[in-house]
Amino acid sequence: MIIVLAFFAWILHCAILCFRARTRKRGFVSLGITLGVTALFQWLAGPGRMTAEPPSMDEIVGTWECYDVSPEFLRTAGLNSKDFSSKLIFKSDSSVTVERMPDETDTVSFSRAWELTPPELTPAGAWTITIEAWPRSGPYRFVCNKSFGRMTLVKNIGGSMGYSAHYQRISN
Numbered sequence: 001m002i003i004v005l006a007f008f009a010w011i012l013h014c015a016i017l018c019f020r021a022r023t024r025k026r027g028f029v030s031l032g033i034t035l036g037v038t039a040l041f042q043w044l045a046g047p048g049r050m051t052a053e054p055p056s057m058d059e060i061v062g063t064w065e066c067y068d069v070s071p072e073f074l075r076t077a078g079l080n081s082k083d084f085s086s087k088l089i090f091k092s093d094s095s096v097t098v099e100r101m102p103d104e105t106d107t108v109s110f111s112r113a114w115e116l117t118p119p120e121l122t123p124a125g126a127w128t129i130t131i132e133a134w135p136r137s138g139p140y141r142f143v144c145n146k147s148f149g150r151m152t153l154v155k156n157i158g159g160s161m162g163y164s165a166h167y168q169r170i171s172n
Contacts, residue, residue: 048147049126062172064088070163
């Protein structure tokens, strides 16, 4: 919160400099650099959702490990962050083995088929790996993100609570 307030204070300071004849040039330069750096940070920090090109089978097949999960989920599920681990093993025959995947208030393990769903058919509007969740209603969805050539998968946990689990591929 303090960083956001400091950012807006800096923008205001730059704008004030733009209105003074003596400091106008410095104000415009400072404002331009600030807005450019802000745009760069937004671009770098963006989720990189894959909306155009689908991920290739080579990018998906392999072992994926959860590298980040919402601490709130861990508390709700009674899990310790040091002991928690989750893996997804995608195979080229469109099957997946899921080990201790976060799901609402607990973890689940199973083996099922997976499919790649195009952006126009998913709530996230990005290429998504879909796994049937029977007997649970609705499928499990992993949104495909790609930043700097590296693909990650993001699974929302518990719907409206905003929890998530992030996976990265650790082997082919």
